[in-house]
Amino acid sequence: MAPRIVTLPGDGIGPEIMAPTLELLDAVGEFEFEEHLFGGASIDAHGTALTDEVLDACRRADAVLLAAVGGPKWDSTDPDAPRPEAGLLGLRKGLGLxxxxxxxxxxxxxxxxxxxxxxxxxxxxxxxxxxxxxxxxxxxxx
Structure with missing residues (x-):
């Protein structure tokens, strides 16, 4: 069975650099990839930088490949506004890193x-x- 990698392209340049990274991994071995929204992209779609479903998928995976998080689109002076970086912190905490x-x-x-x-x-x-x-x-x- 191929190792399962959760991919989190994230924001900004993230999706752009994730594509060649996956091509490289395909060239060196056999992997199963499962992509999820994360960071600002997840805020736009779900209102939070890291959903419980994504965290659960990361916990079940053999590895997590994270590209980039955040960007000016989500900059805010509102302290209650969701921040893309909260996803990174939640991921680290949720995985016990x-x-x-x-x-x-x-x-x-x-x-x-x-x-x-x-x-x-x-x-x-x-x-x-x-x-x-x-x-x-x-x-x-x-």
């Missing part, structure tokens, strides 16, 4: 474009682990 991994490994072709001196970044290979379970991250109000 506790860390965000951010690799730092500059490409040699970009050394001279860095604001840091070349000798400071050459050979850098760092992994930043950001803990995601604290109340400040999820914006819990007291």
């Amino acid at each position: 506790y860390a965000n991994l951010r690799p730092v490994k500059p490409l040699p072709a970009l050394y001279d474009a860095s604001p840091l001196r070349r000798e400071r970044i050459e050979g850098t290979d760092l992994l930043v682990v950001r803990e995601l379970t604290g109340g400040i991250y999820f914006g819990e109000k007291t």
Whole structure:
């Protein structure tokens, strides 16, 4: 049985970059894809950035492939307006993801474009682990 991947193209450039990503995955293996609305696209269709159905599908999947979330269309000064980013936070919380991994490994072709001196970044290979379970991250109000 092929691994099942839930795809969440999301907003903005998301659908555009999801298409070639799926082509690449098809070229390297056999997968079953299940696409769902997420972020701003889900707000437009359902009034919320992450529906319970999408979260359940993600929980049942072998993997979740998320493209992009948000855009100017959903910017608002109304604190009660739904925000696309709430879907991302809900997904992380709902899947029990506790860390965000951010690799730092500059490409040699970009050394001279860095604001840091070349000798400071050459050979850098760092992994930043950001803990995601604290109340400040999820914006819990007291």
